[in-house]
Amino acid sequence: MAILQVQGIQKDFSGLKVLTGVDFEVGARERFAVIGPNGAGKTTLFNIISGKFRPSAGRVVFDGRDISSLPPYTRARLGMARSFQITNIFQRLSALDNILAGVRSRAGLRHHLLRRPHHDRDLMERSEEILARVGLAEQRHTPAQELAYGQQRALEMGVTLSLEPKLVLLDEPTAGMSRQETEDAIAMIQRVTRDTACVIIEHDMNVVFSLADRISVLHYGVMLACGKPEEIRADQRVKDAYLGEEEA
Numbered sequence: 001m002a003i004l005q006v007q008g009i010q011k012d013f014s015g016l017k018v019l020t021g022v023d024f025e026v027g028a029r030e031r032f033a034v035i036g037p038n039g040a041g042k043t044t045l046f047n048i049i050s051g052k053f054r055p056s057a058g059r060v061v062f063d064g065r066d067i068s069s070l071p072p073y074t075r076a077r078l079g080m081a082r083s084f085q086i087t088n089i090f091q092r093l094s095a096l097d098n099i100l101a102g103v104r105s106r107a108g109l110r111h112h113l114l115r116r117p118h119h120d121r122d123l124m125e126r127s128e129e130i131l132a133r134v135g136l137a138e139q140r141h142t143p144a145q146e147l148a149y150g151q152q153r154a155l156e157m158g159v160t161l162s163l164e165p166k167l168v169l170l171d172e173p174t175a176g177m178s179r180q181e182t183e184d185a186i187a188m189i190q191r192v193t194r195d196t197a198c199v200i201i202e203h204d205m206n207v208v209f210s211l212a213d214r215i216s217v218l219h220y221g222v223m224l225a226c227g228k229p230e231e232i233r234a235d236q237r238v239k240d241a242y243l244g245e246e247e248a
């Protein structure tokens, strides 16, 4: 079953038609990427999925429910997580404590004076497991602010995972990263999105081809093509759209 259905989405900004009818579905364990040249409308589409913008027409259905008019925090509570920004972490807390905070909030536990958080073995185990999954086991006691940039983004991904989302939204996950950091990030995203759906908005074709199960190409507000990576790679319209941009 599809976890996300994007149906007939249109978006105008004071008369400027940025999206003119976008449709796609994302399966419960599918990594789905949206690519497109600058100004294609990717960020706008992302903001409509996450709830920052309302569509001018069309609907967003998440887990069988029309969420088009719900605010971002309600979407988050339903299991839609926007990730890979470093704004969601507590800089002074250790990597482990950042994850533990998420795990505890997910478990619905309240901080209790009589109960020291680290004594709850299940929550600790779960936190350690998530840390290992995002590749930060050795940095467990390092304050977030002392982690390298790529590691901070990995930690943020761990915090996202601690909330057990059904869908992870990634906005240009490797932007600002070196080549090595990009490779590490791709491997990590593959690892951590094994059991969830994922929508990735990305400018970099190489990142998308190594990550996505399916790719859609947005071009001037419409979906130019949608398919498996090899289909997209072979698609003449896609080549034209990207070559056109490179020549420009």
Ligand SMILES: Nc1ncnc2c1ncn2[C@@H]1O[C@H](COP(=O)(O)OP(=O)(O)OP(=O)(O)O)[C@@H](O)[C@H]1O
Residues within 6 Å of the ligand: 013, 016, 018, 036, 037, 038, 039, 040, 041, 042, 043, 044, 045, 203
């Ligand atoms: N809030 C807004 N008000 C008016 N126009 C907007 C707004 N947001 C985006 N646009 C316009 O919509 C078009 C698509 O922008 P968008 O940021 O969605 O593209 P993008 O594909 O994400 O591009 P990039 O890869 O450069 O981030 C652009 O022409 C942009 O100027």
